[in-house]
Amino acid sequence: MLFQLRKILNRCAIPVTHRKFPPPCIPLAAAILLLTLFTYCRMTQKTKTLPAAEQEDLSKSNDPITIHKRAIAIDMHADTTQRLVDEKVDLTQRLDGHFDSVRAREGGLDAQFFSIWVEPELFGGGGPGAIKRADDQIATVRALTERHPEIWQLATTAADIRRIASEGKLAALMGLEGGYAIDERIENVKRYYQMGVRYMSAAWSVSTSWAGSSNDQVGQTRGLNDFGKSVISEMNRLGMMVDVSHVSDKTFWDIIHASTKPVIATHSGCRSIANVRRNLDDQMILAIAKSGGVVCVLFYPEFLEPGWSEKKKQVDNEIAPRVQKASQEEKGDIAHKKLARDRVRREEYAKRLPPVGVARLVDHIDHIVKLVGVAYVGIGSDFDGVQATLSDLATVADLPNLTRELLRRGYSESDIDKILGGNVLRVMEEVQK
Ligand SMILES: [Zn+2]
Numbered sequence: 001m002l003f004q005l006r007k008i009l010n011r012c013a014i015p016v017t018h019r020k021f022p023p024p025c026i027p028l029a030a031a032i033l034l035l036t037l038f039t040y041c042r043m044t045q046k047t048k049t050l051p052a053a054e055q056e057d058l059s060k061s062n063d064p065i066t067i068h069k070r071a072i073a074i075d076m077h078a079d080t081t082q083r084l085v086d087e088k089v090d091l092t093q094r095l096d097g098h099f100d101s102v103r104a105r106e107g108g109l110d111a112q113f114f115s116i117w118v119e120p121e122l123f124g125g126g127g128p129g130a131i132k133r134a135d136d137q138i139a140t141v142r143a144l145t146e147r148h149p150e151i152w153q154l155a156t157t158a159a160d161i162r163r164i165a166s167e168g169k170l171a172a173l174m175g176l177e178g179g180y181a182i183d184e185r186i187e188n189v190k191r192y193y194q195m196g197v198r199y200m201s202a203a204w205s206v207s208t209s210w211a212g213s214s215n216d217q218v219g220q221t222r223g224l225n226d227f228g229k230s231v232i233s234e235m236n237r238l239g240m241m242v243d244v245s246h247v248s249d250k251t252f253w254d255i256i257h258a259s260t261k262p263v264i265a266t267h268s269g270c271r272s273i274a275n276v277r278r279n280l281d282d283q284m285i286l287a288i289a290k291s292g293g294v295v296c297v298l299f300y301p302e303f304l305e306p307g308w309s310e311k312k313k314q315v316d317n318e319i320a321p322r323v324q325k326a327s328q329e330e331k332g333d334i335a336h337k338k339l340a341r342d343r344v345r346r347e348e349y350a351k352r353l354p355p356v357g358v359a360r361l362v363d364h365i366d367h368i369v370k371l372v373g374v375a376y377v378g379i380g381s382d383f384d385g386v387q388a389t390l391s392d393l394a395t396v397a398d399l400p401n402l403t404r405e406l407l408r409r410g411y412s413e414s415d416i417d418k419i420l421g422g423n424v425l426r427v428m429e430e431v432q433k
Contacts, residue, residue, distance in 0.1 A: 068403035074421035077267040079385030098383035107399035111171035134181035158428040178204030199241035212248030223250035267298035267380030289372035296380035301356035355391040
């Protein structure tokens, strides 16, 4: 109950500094608090009241856990979706990976964008295989919310997220990672929008015919072609956010010029700290902010820690025979063979690569804040899509460690609200206008 009230109060934007008021202001602050809550209850036709004991508790909201739990926290990207499809995991139980409902609640998460990821090498860069792979993942996310409405609710708008958070439940949203599943047909953008998808990136690690990837040779010169530009227009028209994580530099700039709505990066870091092509340079971060968008920083050491990517490449070479062997010995389908390869990578990276902590993630957040301000930064973990995590932010349950580090560096409670989810809510509202 208290948890829910905190979410409601956060939604109502009650001044969080009320605890610093001098004594004569306390009755007035309490009156404003009650009036705002009353208005909220009327708006949403709920019948919540604010017991005196809980008002008292709110005045103690200066510790990291309380601040974190009160804020609406939105993770823009996790690949747990593939676990739901390939491993048939029960997300309501405590699992062995990076993410599940139990630990999401422990970590004070409120909304998760599930990545609908089609690996082109396994399922095709288009065609029926890619469409089926995306559709299967969407069906699995929807089934999760239908089977466990007491925990998960499907969300497609900022208002949905605020409502679901105020009810103490988890909001499930979807984003398409790489435009392979639209199969070069413009009508499929609307099809996926209607299925609940609320962001899409043009390409993942393999370029499409209409957009370049940051990861392959062809992407180094490929931007958006005319079809690609029409995809961006259609996304703008529908109210689907345009995600630039993974695209090539040329595609990035073509998107910035083509989009009439704010542009987002759902899981990227800063190139000026970790110089990898997958990250954003300062000009790109400035352009995203100018569009009114948000840069959501990922939690993956390879794109956060300088030099880590080179070390990882060396380890990848050394363990290649073991990875290959695990794949061959796995008797399941292509998705299970990938799981077997990733298992070896996870074990070997943990043993052979240096640990990286949440402080490095906050270095990236700091950099963006210094460059463009606190209104343009968010988070996108990439949980269950990476084979290494931060040492003290290894699963969703550790999310309060991010808030602790932000507080340690002097971020205010309202800044933290924006970073954890407030900025994303603003962009969703703007894009859906
Ligand atoms: Zn990704």
